[in-house]
Amino acid sequence: xxxxxxxxxxxxCDHDCYHAIKDVLKQPVRFVWHKETSxxxxxxxxxxxxxxxxxxxxAGAISRFSPIMKAVSEHAREGRPLLGICNGFQCLTESGxxxxxxxxxxxxxxxxxxxxxxxxxxxxxxxxxxxxxEILKMTIAHGEGNYFCEPGTLAELEDNNQIVxxxxxxxxxxxxxxxxxxxxxxxxGICNLAGNVVGLMPHPERSxxxxxxxEDGLQMFMSVLRMVASS
Amino acid sequence: xITTDTHATREMALDHGLSATEWEKIKEILGxxxxxxxxxxxxAMWNEHCSYKSSRIHLKKFPTQGPHVLQGPxxxxxxxxLGEGLAVAFKMESHNHPSFIEPYQGAATxxxxxxxxxxxxxxxxxxxxxxxxxxAPEHPRTPYLVGGVVGGIAGYGNCVGVPTVGGETxxxxxxxxxxxxxxxxxxxxxxxxxxxxxxxxxxNPVIYVGAxxxxxxxxxxxxxxxxxxxxxxxxxxxxxxxDPFREKLLLEACLELMKCxxxxxxxxxxxxxxxxxxxxxxxxxxxxxxxxxxxVPCRExxxxxxxxxxxxxxxxxxxxxxxxRESEVREIFQRWxxxxxxxxxxxxxxxxxxxxxxxxxxxxxxxxxxxDAPTYDRPRETERGLPLDDPLDKLPEPExxxxxxxxxxxxxxxxxxxxxxxxxxxxxxxxxxxxxxxxAAIIRLKGTHxxxxxxxxxxxxxxxxxxxxxxxLAVAEAARNICCVGARPLAITNCLNFGNPERPAVMAxxxxxxxxxxxxxxxxxxxxxxxxxxxxxxxxxVDIYPTPIIGMVGxxxxxxxxxxxxxxxxxxxxxxxxxxDEAPLxxxxxxxxxxxxxxxxxxxxPSISLDAEKAVQxxxxxxxxxxxxxxxxxxxxxxxxxxxxxSALSSLKSGLxxxxxxxxxxxxxxxxxxxxxxxxILVSVSPQSVNALQEAVQSCGAELTRIGRVQEDAFVVxxxxxxxxxxxxxxxxxxxxxxxxxxxL
Numbered sequence: 001x002x003x004x005x006x007x008x009x010x011x012x013c014d015h016d017c018y019h020a021i022k023d024v025l026k027q028p029v030r031f032v033w034h035k036e037t038s039x040x041x042x043x044x045x046x047x048x049x050x051x052x053x054x055x056x057x058x059a060g061a062i063s064r065f066s067p068i069m070k071a072v073s074e075h076a077r078e079g080r081p082l083l084g085i086c087n088g089f090q091c092l093t094e095s096g097x098x099x100x101x102x103x104x105x106x107x108x109x110x111x112x113x114x115x116x117x118x119x120x121x122x123x124x125x126x127x128x129x130x131x132x133x134e135i136l137k138m139t140i141a142h143g144e145g146n147y148f149c150e151p152g153t154l155a156e157l158e159d160n161n162q163i164v165x166x167x168x169x170x171x172x173x174x175x176x177x178x179x180x181x182x183x184x185x186x187x188x189g190i191c192n193l194a195g196n197v198v199g200l201m202p203h204p205e206r207s208x209x210x211x212x213x214x215e216d217g218l219q220m221f222m223s224v225l226r227m228v229a230s231s
Numbered sequence: 232x233i234t235t236d237t238h239a240t241r242e243m244a245l246d247h248g249l250s251a252t253e254w255e256k257i258k259e260i261l262g263x264x265x266x267x268x269x270x271x272x273x274x275a276m277w278n279e280h281c282s283y284k285s286s287r288i289h290l291k292k293f294p295t296q297g298p299h300v301l302q303g304p305x306x307x308x309x310x311x312x313l314g315e316g317l318a319v320a321f322k323m324e325s326h327n328h329p330s331f332i333e334p335y336q337g338a339a340t341x342x343x344x345x346x347x348x349x350x351x352x353x354x355x356x357x358x359x360x361x362x363x364x365x366x367a368p369e370h371p372r373t374p375y376l377v378g379g380v381v382g383g384i385a386g387y388g389n390c391v392g393v394p395t396v397g398g399e400t401x402x403x404x405x406x407x408x409x410x411x412x413x414x415x416x417x418x419x420x421x422x423x424x425x426x427x428x429x430x431x432x433x434x435n436p437v438i439y440v441g442a443x444x445x446x447x448x449x450x451x452x453x454x455x456x457x458x459x460x461x462x463x464x465x466x467x468x469x470x471x472x473x474d475p476f477r478e479k480l481l482l483e484a485c486l487e488l489m490k491c492x493x494x495x496x497x498x499x500x501x502x503x504x505x506x507x508x509x510x511x512x513x514x515x516x517x518x519x520x521x522x523x524x525x526x527v528p529c530r531e532x533x534x535x536x537x538x539x540x541x542x543x544x545x546x547x548x549x550x551x552x553x554x555x556r557e558s559e560v561r562e563i564f565q566r567w568x569x570x571x572x573x574x575x576x577x578x579x580x581x582x583x584x585x586x587x588x589x590x591x592x593x594x595x596x597x598x599x600x601x602x603d604a605p606t607y608d609r610p611r612e613t614e615r616g617l618p619l620d621d622p623l624d625k626l627p628e629p630e631x632x633x634x635x636x637x638x639x640x641x642x643x644x645x646x647x648x649x650x651x652x653x654x655x656x657x658x659x660x661x662x663x664x665x666x667x668x669x670x671a672a673i674i675r676l677k678g679t680h681x682x683x684x685x686x687x688x689x690x691x692x693x694x695x696x697x698x699x700x701x702x703x704l705a706v707a708e709a710a711r712n713i714c715c716v717g718a719r720p721l722a723i724t725n726c727l728n729f730g731n732p733e734r735p736a737v738m739a740x741x742x743x744x745x746x747x748x749x750x751x752x753x754x755x756x757x758x759x760x761x762x763x764x765x766x767x768x769x770x771x772x773v774d775i776y777p778t779p780i781i782g783m784v785g786x787x788x789x790x791x792x793x794x795x796x797x798x799x800x801x802x803x804x805x806x807x808x809x810x811x812d813e814a815p816l817x818x819x820x821x822x823x824x825x826x827x828x829x830x831x832x833x834x835x836x837p838s839i840s841l842d843a844e845k846a847v848q849x850x851x852x853x854x855x856x857x858x859x860x861x862x863x864x865x866x867x868x869x870x871x872x873x874x875x876x877x878s879a880l881s882s883l884k885s886g887l888x889x890x891x892x893x894x895x896x897x898x899x900x901x902x903x904x905x906x907x908x909x910x911x912i913l914v915s916v917s918p919q920s921v922n923a924l925q926e927a928v929q930s931c932g933a934e935l936t937r938i939g940r941v942q943e944d945a946f947v948v949x950x951x952x953x954x955x956x957x958x959x960x961x962x963x964x965x966x967x968x969x970x971x972x973x974x975x976l
């Protein structure tokens with residue numbers, strides 16, 4: 001299954017995604033430069049983490065104007081799997097492919113640490129292999145991960161089962177203490193109404209190897225592999 | 232014909248930080264007075280920061296050779312062979328003066344500079360470590376400086392996407408007026424694709440890439456070559472502003488360019504910008520350079536040749552390409568949206584010539600700027616910095632040793648540094664095997680079974696007590712840290728932070744410290760492959776303690792054979808690896824403890840036998856390699872007491888504590904618990920493996936002594952006759968430790 005990792009100037013988790021897909025998942029993957037206009041035969045598209053355009057202005061605010069984003073939007077509209085990780089999530093909200101926005105962390109500081117996440121839905125291509133309520137361990141590394149949206153939008157997200165991950169403590173309870181950035185309702189990741197576009201702040205590509213402290217993130221890539229293969 | 236309408240004068244030379252003698256020497260070399268631009272070039276190349284004029288004769292004492300050394304000192308970074316076609320490029324640099332004046336940008340551009348030193352060698356940076364020294368925690372400026380420096384390192388490193396994986400942060404009033412920000416970077420490369428800063432091939436184009444030049448940072452290198460007084464903060468405009476996004480583009484563009492084969496030589500425009508990069512590249516190749524300054528991309532209007540030559544604008548590189556391949560270079564840099572401009576060519580006349588607006592504005596022999604730069608054997612006079620009496624003698628023996636432990640753990644020197652390192656992205660690039668805070672960081676090498684071990688270390692108090700021993704101890708401890716994770720030390724970089732070299736006492740410290748380091752390097756087989764000297768760390772004529780910081784790289788041949796410093800399992804035996812024929816814990820001054828209790832410093836630096844040290848390190852590595860050792864942690868400041876607490880606090884399963892009996896030894900029990908004996912490693916081992924480990928340790932010429940066991944929940948230290956000295960619950964220890972940085976960050 002062909003994966004594409006979009007490379008914006010300033011992307012810095014592009015190599016990590018590439019490595020996870022190619023060397024761990026053993027699937028074909030290629031980098032797609034932001035100035036390109038076609039995704040070719042890519043079945044799964046990933047917007048990686050980093051600091052596209054230095055995060056100047058706002059995280060993701062400039063990268064959404066990149067030429068490739070037109071093809072990415074089309075890919076999403078066609079209902080095909082699109083995953084935005086960290087800066088990629090920020091780019092998805094900036095470009096309107098996902099609702100809401102990611103504000104500065106409540107602490108006003110960058111934070112890098114392991115967090116626990118509860119998977120809230122298996123209806124997305126990236127979580128279809130994960131049991132609802134399963135607790136995963138992943139790493140966050142961001143300064144602007146504080147998810148925010150209008151109250152009406154938040155209600156819709158909850159009602160439509162669009163919240164994909166919430167920050168929890170190790171035993172799965174959703175508490176203010178488990179929230180690393182002040183996000184609404186402990187949101188760590190969401191999807192669009194159709195479910196094919198997923199954005200999350202934690203880095204699944206960093207949790208694909210037991211040597212580095214866990215393989216929970218690999219489940220997201222395995223999910224999409226299984227789903228696309230069976231469709 | 233050189234433009235001479237702007238003759239420099241003696242007064243201008245003095246204003247540029249040159250001495251009267253140096254001014255005379257310049258006139259003698261040229262056979263005329265320099266113009267203002269030329270004077271600027273001389274002052275930039277002959278200042279302490281670029282010329283190493285006070286340190287050069289001493290630095291020659293370091294061993295720099297080894298079978299695995301691919302590149303020693305003199306280049307942008309040292310390079311060491313790792314086998315399997317891979318090599319590591321690494322270096323450490325200081326950014327002390329700018330970081331004191333403007334902590335965020337000072338630290339950020341410190342990171343930027345060292346990253347460029349690494350990728351200019353053709354290596355991809357894979358890890359950053361920071362060795363930081365701040366003033367007293369209660370000093371009013373300390374929180375501002377800590378917040379700014381940590382923020383700057385995070386802001387720059389996180390954005391570029393190079394993980395900050397380790398380092399150390401310490402506080403002492405000797406840094407109240409001069410903080411230290413030393414940044415080490417390591418990069419990975421193919422061992423057959425090393426790039427160097429040489430301008431060879433007459434007629435080859437000289438190409439400027441990266442950010443346009445502005446007026447920022449002019450005389451930055453000169454600022455770093457003088458001490459501070461009340462006007463220090465007025466120097467703020469000389470600190471450059473970093474743009475990590477541009478650095479990331481430059482990094483990717485340069486690495487891509489190096490693959491295409493058009494690059495002859497390449498160098499970062501660091502301190503003294505265009506001047507030092509062009510002069511050093513020509514100097515190494517024995518060539519000359521013609522620079523057409525009209526072609527230099529400028530950010531500001533009406534910039535003069537003087538400003539262009541001396542600007543320290545960040546994120547710029549100078550490279551020499553093969554003639555006729557300019558368009559390939561242009562194509563790659565256009566793709567990355569970076570300015571690229573051919574600014575000159577390599578010449579055969581051995582001169583640095585610069586033209587601007589049709590005039591020749593500088594015309595200087597390259598060798599006059601490099602080889603003829605003054606070197607000084609400055610006067611040295613040994614002065615004892617601290618009293619020889621052990622201040623422990625004046626301290627009444629405390630009734631509650633547990634309280635002293637909690638007090639030390641609650642001090643920022645020993646407390647949990649997580650509030651610092653959680654601001655760094657220590658995991659990007661998915662190679663970081665251990666969390667920051669261990670004895671050494673472990674970075675896996677993808678595609679192999681190997682990993683790098685990286686550490687920085689330094690103890691200024693030992694340097695102040697005895698510079699020679701302090702130098703030895705710094706190297707020995709760094710190597711011990713590498714061995715504590717199971718790796719084999721390979722080579723060293725260093726940052727030598729000292730006061731004003733014009734003071735004989737400082738120069739004596741510097742010279743002795745290097746003697747000590749060099750001795751330890753020779754004994755332990757560790758070449759010094761790169762480094763940096765930072766003098767003039769003084770304010771109001773008060774110098775910092777001599778602070779040589781060692782950055783070390785080690786190699787783990789099998790990444791599975793590694794340990795951390797936290798206890799692994801309840802019931803494991805706790806033991807000390809120590810030199811044979813020595814007590815497990817001999818008498819040694821409890822410097823850190825006494826200082827925290829009384830504010831006094833004195834006594835002797837720890838004794839060290841390098842042969843014994845070598846045996847202890849080998850024993851630790853062997854124990855890890857044979858899977859006997861389950862945790863290893865070296866004893867340093869705070870001795871056994873602090874090492875035990877740290878191993879408990881970092882245990883794999885939270886809540887693990889210890890029950891330990893102090894070994895028999897004459898003298899006070901508090902002195903024994905916190906005594907800072909060198910060459911000691913605290914290990915934990917499963918009960919079934921203790922005897923086997925003992926054999927392995929002895930076969931390496933060292934000794935193993937059991938002192939206790941890992942237990943749940945409680946932290947207990949007893950006298951040899953089983954009288955409890957410390958009996959604390961782990962949650963109380965955790966509470967004291969984890970909140971220690973709250974007053975400074």
